[in-house]
Structure formats: structure tokens, C-alpha cells
Amino acid sequence: MRILSTLILFFLYLTVTAQEQVYELRTYELEFSKPADVLHNYFKQALIPALNRQGIVNVGAFEEAGESLPKKIYLLIPYDNLQALQVSRDSLAHDKKYLQDASSYLKAPEELIPYKRISTSLIRSTSGFPELVQPRDEANLFELRIYESHNEDALRRKVKMFNDSEFDIFEDVGLPVVFFGSNIAGSQMPCLTYLLAFKDKEAHAEAWSEFGPHPEWQRISKLEEYANSMNSITRVFLKPLPYSQL
Template sequence: MILRLILIANFFFFTSSYSQSEVFELRVYDMQFGTSTDVLHDFFEDALIPALNRQGIENVGAFEESGEALPKKIYLLIPYKNMQAYLDVADRLEDDDQFKSAAEAYRNTPPDKIPFERYESRFIRSSWGFPNLVKPADDLDQFELRIYESYNEDALRRKLKMFNEDEFEIFEDAGLRTVFFGKNISGDQMPSLTYMLAFKNREKHQEAWAKFGQHPDWQRISNLKEYTNTVSNITRVFLKSLPYSQL
């Protein structure tokens, strides 16, 4: 009887923890060279983000790459409670007259004037070690987006375990401020995980990374056999908030 109660308690703990995870949609827009981006920014600021907010979707992030990278890219981060919430939001947008009215200029833009060639949507499911998006302080308006690819699913499982059990605490000790983290469940560069860090200036951010590399717990876990060959490639992109971003 006692064992049964323990198993039931563990089951509810697991399902409760799982239900607290979030799903993030990360859109990456590839911009057309030499075309005004105003209609897209206006669509985000005046139509899409307010419509998402009306449906209870908060902390929508909008970013562009730091520096003068070409072709330009715009990043949109939308947090959902789960995949069903994403499907529900998409359906409700089609019935939102206020959204359709605000989006009219964008929807009626001629093909030769639309400012992007295409956009890609990646879906990321948060993990138990960092289940929810954390809005950074207002002065942390620069971001580092990192994608870790693994050579197979088991290598990714081990890297996720490494984060969940140890790395988040080391990040905190080193002064690295995580915004979101999760396993990629769709998109390219699979299998992989994605996370975002917020910082104030590049110099302090590099100092925090140096502290991370020297942290005794990192030195310990990075030498464990279990965690060898977990990452086969790293993509790193530096971003800055757009004026209407909620992050």
C-alpha cells in the first residue's frame, strides 16, 4: 500500500512538472536586400503581437542581428503553454477582426514589395531544469542565441541531462542569464537544443563566459565520460531587441 502511494505521488509530481513546460516558436525571417522592412515591423508591432497578447501570450520577443550581417534576419520568439495552445492561437487569429484590420496593409502588400523571402519556424520544448521563459531585466537588451547540435538522439539526451542537472546552476553562479532553454522538436539542425542568454554589454558577457569555463563544477562534469561527444556543432548568433520587443 505504501509503495503504491509513493508511485502515485511520483506520477503526479512527474505530470505536474511536465505540464509546467512551455513550447517556444522561433521564427527566423530572411530579409530581401534593398527592400523597406517597415510593413513587417508595423505588422508585428500593431497587429500580431497585440493579437497574441489578447490571447494571453505574453513576453513576445522581436530581435535583429547585431552588426551589419547580410542578408538581414529578423527573429520572433513566441512562448506558448503547449503545442495545443499554438494550434488554438492560430485558429483564433483567423476569427480576430481587430487583428485582420490591423494586418490589412501587410496582407495587401504586393509580392514585389514584401520585405522577406521566407521565414522558418522552429519549435522548442522547454525542459524540467528550466521550464519557463524568464523575462530579463530592462537593461539586459542584448542577447546570445545558441544552438547545440548532437550527432544522434542519445548524445542530445545526455547533453540535456548535463544542463538539467548541473549547467543551469553554473550559469547562474557565473552571471550568465538564461531567457529560455529547450529541446528542438522541429526545424533544421536536428537533433539539437536551443537557448538564449541576455546581457548588458559584450565585455561583461565574455567575462561571465570565462567564469563559467573556470567554474569547478564545469571542470568536473565536462570530464565525465557520460558527457563526452554530446555536442557536434554550435551555432551562435548575437541579437539586439527591436523597439517593440517585449523581451
């Protein structure tokens, strides 16, 4: 009986963890006036193909829309779980084709490296949006949004608000979610992060204009349960790079 109970718990654990992807969101802050070709070539010719060989697909690569400075490149890598991230990194170190394809970047002298620093956030998906969704082919504008909360319980309540209601509202008004999750590591903790995809600025403006007046949003935004669950929003508009898989 004890063995049966253990097996049931084990399979329940597998079922739950299988629903939780982990996203690595890297931000490369570029040096002013330095060409970024060596980095783009590394992503296109070495890193993304190596990740694909590992079974990691839908790797996103973006730059900020507009002329903001310093320029940044964003890389989004979806993993099945946290362990898969570590396995992937270990596999790269032993992938001979990757090491050969990446040699011009890995062995580049310091003066040819185009970025000042790399910052990384790790984001775990939630039950309301467990897996990344490939955007439509017409998507040319992406909106990255980060919601900060004043403590962990406030973040829990904001995530619950999404899981219980907001995703349905997003679908109703035409706000297509690519990924969503609660950050488990990064610089803006505690927070959640998600990405939306649009055809253009007009589609973006139209969808958001319908969000505020939506009856369900009007209802849940007044609930005491969700009061003061979020105190800051960071919004960045992105456009996909030619080799992005999103």
C-alpha cells in the same frame, strides 16, 4: 479504485505538462535593400497585440547585431504547450481586430513583402528550465546559441548535463538564461536552443570567461556520461527591436 488511479495519473500528467512551455522561433530572411517597414508594423500593431489578447506575453522581436547579410528578423513566441500554439493560430484567423490591424501586411502585394522566406523552429522547455524568464530591463545584447548533437541519445545526454549541473554554473558566473529547450522541429535537428541576455559585450565577455574555469564545469566536462554529446555550436548575437517585449 481504478477511477482513483486514473485521476491520480491525470493530475500527474497535468503537473508535468504544465512545466513544459513550447517556443516558436521564427527567422525572417530579408531581401537585400528592401525596406522592412510593413513587417515591423505588422509585428508591432497587429500580431504581438493579438497574441497578448490571447494571454501570450513576453513576445521577443530581435535583429542581428552587426552588419551580417542577409539581414534577419527573429520572432520568439512562448506558448504554454504545443496545443496552445495551434489554438493561437486558429484564433488569429477569427480575430476581427487582428485581421483589420494586419490588413496592410496580409493584403500587401508581393513586391512589398520584404523577406525571402520564413524558417521556424519549435522548442520544448526542459525540467531544468521549464519557463521563460523575463530579462532585466538593462539587457541590450542577447546571445542565441544552438547546440547540435550527432543523434538523439547524444542530445538527451547534453540536455541532462544542463538540467543536472550547467544551469547552476550559469547562475554562478552571471550567464542569465531567458529560455532553454530541446528542439522538436526545425532545420538543425537534433539540437537544443537557448537564449542569454546581457547588458553589453563587456558583461558577456566577463561571464563567459568565468565559465570554463568553474570547478563544477571542470568536473562534469570530464565525465564519460557526457562525452561526445554535442558536436556543433551556432551562435548569433541579437539586439531587441523597439517593440520587443523581452
